[in-house]
Amino acid sequence: MFDVNVNVKARMLTQTRAAMTSLPTDALAQPVQTPKRDQTPLSGLNYPLQEQLPELGSALELAPGVFWLRMGLPFALNHINLWLLRDRLPHPSQPDVWQEGWTAVDCGVDNPATRRAWEQIEQNVLQGLPILRVLATHMHPDHMGLAHWLCERWQAPLWMSTSEYQSALLACHGLSNFGGDPTVRFFNAHGWKKAEDLAVVKSRMGYYPSMVPKVPAAHVRLMSGMQIRIGERLWQCISGYGHSPEHMALLDDTQQLMISGDMLLPSISTNVSVYAMEPDGNPLQHFLDSLDKMQQLPDSTLVMPSHGRPFQGAAARIAQLRSHHVERLEELVIACSTQALCAHDVLPLIFKRALDVHQTTFAMGEAVAHLNLLWLSGRLSREQDAAGTYRFKTLAPQSSAKPTGD
Numbered sequence: 214m215f216d217v218n219v220n221v222k223a224r225m226l227t228q229t230r231a232a233m234t235s236l237p238t239d240a241l242a243q244p245v246q247t248p249k250r251d252q253t254p255l256s257g258l259n260y261p262l263q264e265q266l267p268e269l270g271s272a273l274e275l276a277p278g279v280f281w282l283r284m285g286l287p288f289a290l291n292h293i294n295l296w297l298l299r300d301r302l303p304h305p306s307q308p309d310v311w312q313e314g315w316t317a318v319d320c321g322v323d324n325p326a327t328r329r330a331w332e333q334i335e336q337n338v339l340q341g342l343p344i345l346r347v348l349a350t351h352m353h354p355d356h357m358g359l360a361h362w363l364c365e366r367w368q369a370p371l372w373m374s375t376s377e378y379q380s381a382l383l384a385c386h387g388l389s390n391f392g393g394d395p396t397v398r399f400f401n402a403h404g405w406k407k408a409e410d411l412a413v414v415k416s417r418m419g420y421y422p423s424m425v426p427k428v429p430a431a432h433v434r435l436m437s438g439m440q441i442r443i444g445e446r447l448w449q450c451i452s453g454y455g456h457s458p459e460h461m462a463l464l465d466d467t468q469q470l471m472i473s474g475d476m477l478l479p480s481i482s483t484n485v486s487v488y489a490m491e492p493d494g495n496p497l498q499h500f501l502d503s504l505d506k507m508q509q510l511p512d513s514t515l516v517m518p519s520h521g522r523p524f525q526g527a528a529a530r531i532a533q534l535r536s537h538h539v540e541r542l543e544e545l546v547i548a549c550s551t552q553a554l555c556a557h558d559v560l561p562l563i564f565k566r567a568l569d570v571h572q573t574t575f576a577m578g579e580a581v582a583h584l585n586l587l588w589l590s591g592r593l594s595r596e597q598d599a600a601g602t603y604r605f606k607t608l609a610p611q612s613s614a615k616p617t618g619d
C-alpha cells in the first residue's frame with residue numbers, strides 16, 4: 214500500500230531553487246515527445262519538489278485537491294504525469310444531488326501495466342469516490358489510451374477539444390500520420406528514399422490502435438477560453454497548436470497552477486512535426502505563437518507538465534525553447550545557402566546521432582517543420598527536383614534600400 218502524501222505543499226514552500234533544466238538538443242527516441250540528453254544546466258527554473266516523485270499506484274498532493282500521478286510508458290521516454298482533481302458534480306439523473314468524486318486529466322496508454330496502476334490508484338487514492346469525468350489534453354496515445362476504459366469503468370464522460378477527439382477516432386481506425394501509403398509518399402517527397410525503411414513506415418498503420426484500441430463514443434467539447442469548474446477551482450482552457458491538432462492546457466490563475474500537457478515541458482522539447490495530412494503546414498510557427506499565451510504567467514505559477522517534474526519559471530523555459538528553435542533555424546539557413554537541400558539531407562545537422570527507422574519518422578517531421586517555417590516566411594525557396602523531391606534554398610535577404618532608378 215502507498216499513502217497519499219498530503220505534506221508536499223508545505224514542503225514546496227520551504228524548498229529552495231533546485232535542479233535546473235537542460236536545453237533540448239538533438240535526440241529523438243519516442244513517438245510523441247523528443248527526449249533530449251542532458252547538457253549544461255540552465256538557470257531560471259525552480260523545481261519545488263526537488264527529486265520527489267509519486268510512486269506507481271500512489272499520488273502526491275501539489276495543492277489542495279490537486280494530485281500528481283505518474284505512470285509508465287513503453288518508450289524511451291518512460292513515464293507520463295497524470296492529474297487527479299477533486300470534483301463535485303450534480304448527479305446525472307438527480308440534478309439536486311451533488312456527487313463527490315474526481316476528474317482525471319489524461320490517462321496513460323492502454324496496456325496491462327497501466328490498467329493495474331489505475332486499479333492501485335482506485336484503492337489507494339480515490340478515497341472510495343468515483344471518477345466523474347475524464348479530461349484529455351490531446352489525442353496522443355500516452356494521454357488518450359485508457360480514456361475508453363476509464364470512461365466505461367466509471368460511466369464518466371470524456372472532455373476534450375473536438376479536433377483532438379476526431380483525430381483520435383480517425384487514428385484509432387488506422388487513419389493517422391504514423392504509417393500507410395500517404396505517409397510513405399510524404400517522406401519520399403522529402404528525400405527519404407530507402408525502400409526497406411519506407412516498407413517499415415508503410416506497415417505502421419496499427420501503431421496508434423495498439424495503444425488506443427477504442428475511443429469513447431461521445432465527448433464534451435473543450436474550447437479555447439472556456440472555464441471549467443472542477444471542485445473548488447475554476448480552470449481556464451488554453452488552446453495550443455503545433456504539437457497536436459487542438460491541445461488544451463488548463464490554468465487556475467488564482468492559485469497559479471497550470472496543467473501544461475505537452476505544450477510546455479521542463480527538460481525535453483515538445484515534438485513539433487509536419488505530417489502527411491497537412492504537408493504544407495507551419496506547426497513550428499503555430500507552436501511558438503501558442504507559447505505567447507503562456508509567456509506572461511507569473512514566475513511563481515506551478516507548471517504541471519506531462520513529462521518531467523512540476524516546475525516554476527514558465528517564461529524562462531519559453532525563452533529557452535525559443536532560442537533552441539531559432540538556433541536550429543539559423544543553422545538551416547546557413548546550410549541551405551550553398552546548395553538546395555531536402556529534409557532528409559538536413560537530418561544530421563539537426564539530430565547529431567544515428568537514428569533508427571522509428572526515430573527517423575519523427576526526425577523527418579521535425580526537419581520539415583523547420584524548413585516549412587523558413588519557406589513560408591520567405592527565407593528559403595522550395596522547389597521540386599526532377600525526382601519529385603522538395604529542395605530548399607536560402608533566398609538573399611530583401612534589400613530595404615529603394616531602387617534609385619538611375
Ligand SMILES: [Zn+2]
Binds near residue numbers: 246351353456
Ligand atoms: Zn503529445
